[in-house]
Amino acid sequence: MRPYVGAFMSKRDYYEILSVQKQSDEVEIKKAFRKLALEYHPDRNPGPEAAEKFREAQEAYGVLSDPEKRGLYDQYGHAGLSGQNLEGMDDVFSGFQSIFADFFGASNADRRGADLLYRLEVDFREAVLGCSKEITLSRSEACELCGGSGAKAGTKPEACGTCRGRGKVSRNQGFFVVSQTCPTCYGQGEVIKTPCSSCRGEKIQKRERKIDVQVPAGVDTGVRLRITGEGELGNRGKRGDLFVELHVKADPVFERDGVDLYTRVYVSYPTAVLGGEAIVPLIEGEKSVHIPKLMKAPHRVVLKGEGVQDLRKRKRGDLIAEFQIGTPEEVSSEAKELLEKLRECLEPKKKSKSKKGFFSFL
Numbered sequence: 001m002r003p004y005v006g007a008f009m010s011k012r013d014y015y016e017i018l019s020v021q022k023q024s025d026e027v028e029i030k031k032a033f034r035k036l037a038l039e040y041h042p043d044r045n046p047g048p049e050a051a052e053k054f055r056e057a058q059e060a061y062g063v064l065s066d067p068e069k070r071g072l073y074d075q076y077g078h079a080g081l082s083g084q085n086l087e088g089m090d091d092v093f094s095g096f097q098s099i100f101a102d103f104f105g106a107s108n109a110d111r112r113g114a115d116l117l118y119r120l121e122v123d124f125r126e127a128v129l130g131c132s133k134e135i136t137l138s139r140s141e142a143c144e145l146c147g148g149s150g151a152k153a154g155t156k157p158e159a160c161g162t163c164r165g166r167g168k169v170s171r172n173q174g175f176f177v178v179s180q181t182c183p184t185c186y187g188q189g190e191v192i193k194t195p196c197s198s199c200r201g202e203k204i205q206k207r208e209r210k211i212d213v214q215v216p217a218g219v220d221t222g223v224r225l226r227i228t229g230e231g232e233l234g235n236r237g238k239r240g241d242l243f244v245e246l247h248v249k250a251d252p253v254f255e256r257d258g259v260d261l262y263t264r265v266y267v268s269y270p271t272a273v274l275g276g277e278a279i280v281p282l283i284e285g286e287k288s289v290h291i292p293k294l295m296k297a298p299h300r301v302v303l304k305g306e307g308v309q310d311l312r313k314r315k316r317g318d319l320i321a322e323f324q325i326g327t328p329e330e331v332s333s334e335a336k337e338l339l340e341k342l343r344e345c346l347e348p349k350k351k352s353k354s355k356k357g358f359f360s361f362l
Contacts, residue, residue, distance in 0.1 A: 011078050012056065014059075014060035014063055014064055014073060015060075015064070017036075017056050017057060017059075017060040018032040018033055018036065018057065018060050018061065018064065019032055020032045020064075022074065026065065029061065029064050029065060030061075030065065033057055033060075033061040033065075036053070036054070036057040037054070037057060040053045040054040040057065041054060063081065069081060112231075112234040112238035112239060112240050113140065113231050113232035113233045113234035113238060113239050113240040114231060114232040114240045115231045115232075115240040115241045115242070115243060116137065116139060116230070116231045116232060116240065116241075116242045116243065117242075117243045117245060118135055118137055118242060118243070118244050118245070119244075119245045119246075119247060120133060120135060120213065120215075120244050120245070120246055120247070121246075121247045121248075121249060122215060122219075122246060122247070122248055122249070123248075123249050123251075124248055124249055124250065124251035124254065124256075125251070125283055126215065127215070127218075127219050127220065127246070127248040128217065128218065128256075128261075128283050128308050128309070129217050129283065129284070130214075130215055130216050130217035130218070130219075130309075131215045132212055132213070132214055132215070133212070133213045133215060134210055134211070134212055134213070135210070135211055135213055135244070136208055136209070136210050136211075137208070137209060137211065137242075138206050138207070138208050138209075139206070139207070139209055139230075139231070139232055139233070140204040140205070140206060140232045140233040141204060141205060141206075141207045141209070141233065142203065142204060142205075142233065142237075143196060143198055143199035143202070143203055143204060143205050144198070144205075145196055145197070145198035145199070146196035146198065146199060146203070148203050148204070148237070149192075149196070149203065150192045150195060150196055150199060150201045150202060150203040151192050151194060151195065151196060151201070152194040152195060152196055152197065153196075155193070155194045157188075157190040157191065157192050158190060158191055158192075158193060159189065159190055159191075160182060160184055160185035160188070160189055160190055160191050161184070161191075162182055162183070162184035162185065163182035163184065163185060163189065165189040165190065166182070166189060167181065167182055167185065167187040167188060167189040168180065168181060168182055168187070169181075169182050169183070204233050211227070211230055211242070213225065213227065213244050215246070216309075216311065217308075217309040218259070218308050218309035218310060218311045219246050219248070219311070220246070220248055220256070221246060221247050221248045222245070222246070223245075223246045224243045224244065224245050224246070225243070225244040225246070226241055226242075226243055227241065227242040227243075227244065228241050229241065230242035253281055254281075254283070256308060258308075258317065259307050259308040259309070259310050259316065259317025260307045260308070260317040260318050260319070260320060261283070261306070261307045261308060261317065261318075261319045261320070262319075262320050262322065263280065263281060263319065263320075263321055263322070264321075264322045264323075264324060265278055265279075265280055265281075265289075265321055265322070265323050265324070266323075266324050266325070266326030267291055267295070267323055267324075267325060267326060268325075268326060268328075269325055269326075271291055271295075272291065272294075272295040272297070272325045273293070273294060273295075274293060275290075275291055275292055275293035275294075275295070276290075276291050277289070277290060277291065278291050278323065280301070280303065280319075280321045282303075282306055282319065283306070283319075287303065287306075289301050289303075289321065291323065295323065295325075297323065297324045297325045298322045298323065298324055299322070299323040300320060300321065300322050300323070301320075301321045301323070302318050302319070302320055302321075303318060303319040303320075303321060304318050305318065306318060306319035307319050
């Protein structure tokens with residue numbers, strides 16, 4: 001058996017292998033590795049020399065892309081990585097498949113489609129009470145002409161000759177067998193020799209679709225609703241999810257604090273002094289509230305259960321009504337006369353001080 005000597009040979013500097021500087025960030029390191037992977041990948045450049053450079057690039061990227069290992073390497077060099085299982089790189093290969101998928105345009109054949117985000121604006125009362133909204137979005141749909149096969153009418157996709165329909169190929173890398181996405185069919189397991197004239201073999205097309213969104217009672221700005229299976233179309237018909245992010249408009253009558261609502265009500269001066277009834281607006285309808293005599297502003301009344309539905313509990317918050325004394329915008333001459341009389345009655349009369357002469361005490 002031929003002895004393995006790679007572990008005992010002097011190793012090149014990892015930064016030198018990737019042609020990056022020590023201060024390079026993660027993005028620069030990944031970009032450099034991508035360039036080498038494209039150049040020396042066995043599918044594109046067969047041969048022992050390319051395979052060795054490819055292995056070196058893998059090893060260097062496995063260290064420099066890991067903050068902990070990179071720190072050890074920067075401080076102690078290759079000696080600081082002893083016991084880190086770098087020769088086989090089995091702790092790094094698991095992530096290489098997804099990297100190669102990005103590099104070569106491949107994707108997992110069973111991967112679902114991408115998620116979509118839609119921002120929806122709703123009125124204040126719709127958010128408090130809940131509502132149903134119809135939205136229109138553009139997303140990928142199966143091609144109508146070929147039915148999503150990607151092949152021209154009268155033809156059909158054929159099994160991939162490289163992976164024999166499995167979507168993956170396996171290659172030996174040193175002592176390890178690495179399974180990766182097939183570079184010919186990109187994980188599909190099939191190839192289209194005569195593509196559809198409408199979708200050009202892509203199987204999907206962008207089209208507008210209307211979707212009903214059920215907005216539950218009690219939502220607020222920033223809440224995201226998840227609608228399963230309404231996202232983009234994946235390779236095998238699996239859709240991603242649709243996330244609807246809500247923005248709630250401000251309301252001229254109510255303000256919200258969690259599940260509680262606040263509103264301000266103005267009462268006339270006579271009502272504030274004599275007492276009476278005042279109408280408080282609710283999210284649905286209104287309610288009459290008793291005002292005590294000689295009301296001091298601000299006067300607060302809590303209406304239990306007239307607030308916002310709690311999304312986590314089966315209860316509603318409260319409505320806090322704050323009463324203030326209102327001032328009329330205009331005053332008629334008759335009202336002005338009455339107010340003058342009222343002022344005379346309510347304001348204390350000023351007592352005039354009599355002036356006494358020098359001999360008045362005699």
